[in-house]
Each structure stands twice: as structure tokens, then as C-alpha cells.
Amino acid sequence: MTHNLAALLSSVVSRFYITLILFLSFQFTFLFWVDPEHFLAYIILSVLVFMILVFVMSLLIRTNFFLQAQHKLDSDHVMLTFDDGPHPINTHRTLDILKEKGVKAMFFLIGKNVEQYPDVVERIVQEGHLVGGHSYSHQFSFGFIMGRELNREILRTQKILSEITGQEEKYFRPPFGVTNAHIAYVVKAHALKTIGWSLRTYDTATDFTSKKINQIIQKTRRGSIVLLHERMDSTCDALPLLIDGIRNKGMEFGLLTPRNETAK
Known part of the structure; x- marks a missing residue:
């Protein structure tokens, strides 16, 4: 009770x-x-x-302290997610690998990068991957922004993505996984669907080594949402091994709900 x-x-x-x-x-x-x-x-x-x-x-988005975020899939699949793109070279490298391996993934994109490389975003969508907003400029001070500036920082990217995909894009991942009452208000007011992660690779802090690749594979579970950054050369280099290693554990890759079932 x-x-x-x-x-x-x-x-x-x-x-x-x-x-x-x-x-x-x-x-x-x-x-x-x-x-x-x-x-x-x-x-x-x-x-x-x-x-x-x-x-x-x-700083702990997985606690759902300020807002409700999804940190695991509702299925037994594993979802790879990539933050901070699109990157003019490495996003294409990542897409080539995903296509070769037959894997669909999710990309959380920075608005100013989307404006600079819209063709990369179009390729992401055309090849069946999901996209979500990751703020417009990914400021280090994101957690201290509020009011109209915070609205613009979050919603501007959602609008740009919607214009490219032709549908209302509601998926959002806050930079650094930072949340607070102000961010929660914007997310709730505009019915955004916040996506967190269950496995963080820290690939922006240290390069992938054979030991690190094996550790990530061992930590991956059914339903895991894995956080990666395709702008890192080391991540692109390690991606084929990560995919093969996870599959060798008997797990397959999947996405959230289909694009036409985006959370309202």
C-alpha cells in the first residue's frame, strides 16, 4: 500500500x-x-x-530525481546511442559500420552541428536510425541556464530536427546528463521524452583499449542503453568489436518505439 x-x-x-x-x-x-x-x-x-x-x-540522471527518463529498453534488445553529432567524418564512419553490421542506433544531436551538416542527419534518418535533441550548443553551463534561454537551448534543436525529418521530434537527452527543476519544467511543458542510459562507456575520457572493450561487453545486459560518442576516433575504431562482442553474448540490437509511436 x-x-x-x-x-x-x-x-x-x-x-x-x-x-x-x-x-x-x-x-x-x-x-x-x-x-x-x-x-x-x-x-x-x-x-x-x-x-x-x-x-x-x-548530475545523476539515472536517479530520476527531477524528471522521469528512460534508461533501459522495454525489450531484450540492446540500443547503441551516440551523442554530440553530427560529425562530418566520424558520423559517416559510424553509419557505414552500422549498415555493414545491420544495426539500428539512436543519435542525440547538437543543434548547431545539425545546421552545419544537415545532409548527415538526413542520412541518419534515411537509414532507419532514430534522432533526438541534445541541446543547441552543448554549453558547459547548461545546468545553470533558465527561462527563455533554456527554452531556446532545448527547443531550437527539436525544431530543427523536426524540419529535417518532417515529423515532430520529441526525444531529448540533456548534455552531460544534467537535470534540474528548470530543465524538468521545459521537458514536461513540451511533452519531450527524455532518454538516459544504463551503461556509460566514458569514451570521451579514455580511448578504447582491448581491455575496455571487453569490460563494456561484459557489462552489457538485455535492455541496456549504451552511451557512446561517435565524434571520438577511438569509438569508431572499437564499434565493430563492440557489436560483435555483444552479439556473441546472444543479444541483438534494437530501438525504442517505432518513429510513428513517439511518446506524446
Whole structure:
């Protein structure tokens, strides 16, 4: 009963707001027991602890703290996803490999790159892959943007992609996996479908080695959504081995719902 109530509540209100309500309720109750001499120090410490909690959770998209994101497929397939494209050379390399291996994948694209290389996006779509927005400029300060600027940063890319594909593109992955209450508001207001991941390869931090390829293969499970970046030469080099290794474990590759069933 308690579990069902918690699930219902979290479906209506994000975990952030539930935490905020519980925090304020606890603080209001406990204030009556605080020594007046330590009142200010207690308030400052409490706010600091809460701010640290919110900051940490903003970096952990898989906790679904601010918004609901999909981190696994609803099937036994594995989905490869590529962030930060399109890249004028490596996206084509990636598409060639995927075509040769008979694999469909998902590309989360940066708006300014889409404007520069629309032909690459057209090829992605024509070959049956899914696309999603990854913000317009992928700013390091993405987590601190709000208001109209945040709306533009997210929605501009969705609009550009929609113009290329001819249908409303609703899939979105926030840069760095950063989420907060402001991002959650834009996502919910415009009915975007946020896609996270269940397996992060950290391919932008270190190149793929034979050991790393084997580790990723071993960590891959049925339903895994794997995060990659095709702009990295090392990722392109490793991709055929990753695909073969995952298949050798008896798993196949798939996508989210078909394009005409995009979440509303």
C-alpha cells in the first residue's frame, strides 16, 4: 500500500519536490527544538546540506530525481546511442559500420552541428536510425541556464530536427546528463521524452583499449542503453568489436518505439 502510494505520488510530483516538501516539513517541526543561540547556524547548515544534495542529484540522471527518463529498453534488445553529432567524418564512419553490421542506433544531436551538416542527419534518418535533441550548443553551463534561454537551448534543436525529418521530434537527452527543476519544467511543458542510459562507456575520457572493450561487453545486459560518442576516433575504431562482442553474448540490437509511436 505504501509502495503504491509512493509510486502514484512520484508519477505526479518529481522526487525533487517530494524531497523539498519533506525537508521543509522536517525543518519547520524541528525548529521548535533548536536553541535560539544556534538558530541561524542551523538554518545555514540545513540549506547548505539541501543545496549539496540537489547539486549531486542534478548530475545523476539515472536517479530520476527531477524528471522521469528512460534508461533501459522495454525489450531484450540492446540500443547503441551516440551523442554530440553530427560529425562530418566520424558520423559517416559510424553509419557505414552500422549498415555493414545491420544495426539500428539512436543519435542525440547538437543543434548547431545539425545546421552545419544537415545532409548527415538526413542520412541518419534515411537509414532507419532514430534522432533526438541534445541541446543547441552543448554549453558547459547548461545546468545553470533558465527561462527563455533554456527554452531556446532545448527547443531550437527539436525544431530543427523536426524540419529535417518532417515529423515532430520529441526525444531529448540533456548534455552531460544534467537535470534540474528548470530543465524538468521545459521537458514536461513540451511533452519531450527524455532518454538516459544504463551503461556509460566514458569514451570521451579514455580511448578504447582491448581491455575496455571487453569490460563494456561484459557489462552489457538485455535492455541496456549504451552511451557512446561517435565524434571520438577511438569509438569508431572499437564499434565493430563492440557489436560483435555483444552479439556473441546472444543479444541483438534494437530501438525504442517505432518513429510513428513517439511518446506524446
